[in-house]
Amino acid sequence: MKPIKILYISIEGNTRSFLKNLKEYSESMNSQDDSNPTIELKEISEQTDFDNEVDPFFTFVPTYLNGGNGIDNGVKELMTNALGEYIDYGNNARLLKGVIGSGNRNFNEQYCLTARRYAEKFNAPFLADYELRGTGADVERIYKILVDAK
Numbered sequence: 001m002k003p004i005k006i007l008y009i010s011i012e013g014n015t016r017s018f019l020k021n022l023k024e025y026s027e028s029m030n031s032q033d034d035s036n037p038t039i040e041l042k043e044i045s046e047q048t049d050f051d052n053e054v055d056p057f058f059t060f061v062p063t064y065l066n067g068g069n070g071i072d073n074g075v076k077e078l079m080t081n082a083l084g085e086y087i088d089y090g091n092n093a094r095l096l097k098g099v100i101g102s103g104n105r106n107f108n109e110q111y112c113l114t115a116r117r118y119a120e121k122f123n124a125p126f127l128a129d130y131e132l133r134g135t136g137a138d139v140e141r142i143y144k145i146l147v148d149a150k
Contacts (some may be wrong), residue, residue, distance in 0.1 A: 003040040004146050007053075008060040009083040010043060015062050015102055018134040025139045037147060046082045050089040056097045058127070058146060059087060063103040063114040080114055087122055098127040098149050100142060105131050125149075 004026070010016035019041055029036040042057075061080050087093050099122075101115020112129045119126035128145050130138040 001035060001037050002055070003038045004150055005040045005042065005053075005055050005057040006060060006146075007042050007044055007057050007083065007086065009045065009062070009080050011062060011064060011080070014133045015060050016043065018102065018130065018139070019060060021134070021136075021139050022143060025143055029143070037150065039143075039146075044083045044086045048082060048086060050086055052090040053092045053095050056095045056150075058098050058100060058149070059083065059096060059118065060100045060102065061115050061118055063101065063107070063110060063112055084118060084121070087118070093122045093124075096122050096124040098125045098146075100127055100145075101129045102132065102134070103129070 006019060006022075008015050008019055010019075019039070023039040023041060026037065026039040030038050061083055064080060087096055099115045099119040101112030101118075103111045103113075105111050111131075112126075115129065116126050118124070127149060128142050130142065134142075
């Protein structure tokens with residue numbers, strides 16, 4: 001079975017940490033039953049060369065804004081632009097199957113705002129969210145969502 005491909009950006013390591021746990025969980029599920037797909041990760045950064053993706057993928061994106069309330073002011077995205085530009089490159093957006101967001105719930109309306117905006121911009125579903133580095137329950141929940149959406 002083909003792995004579930006995930007493109008992501010990680011600024012402070014939270015997204016990378018969550019996805020490491022998700023990948024390990026997928027491998028343990030696959031070792032119990034090889035019909036369970038594993039996770040394939042591709043980290044995007046400012047140094048990433050743009051490629052034309054050939055397989056469908058999901059994206060994980062944290063939210064970093066320049067202040068304000070995230071609704072009518074302070075909605076300029078910071079730091080994750082490289083991922084958005086990568087998805088926008090060539091026909092990559094057509095292969096985007098869904099967006100998962102992370103953030104800090106203390107930021108109220110700004111929580112996962114970037115992921116919701118990516119979903120809207122690239123016409124892909126907003127599938128799930130988790131806070132900061134997530135929990136084991138988040139890993140299991142999101143793995144199931146990805147498998148079902150695959």
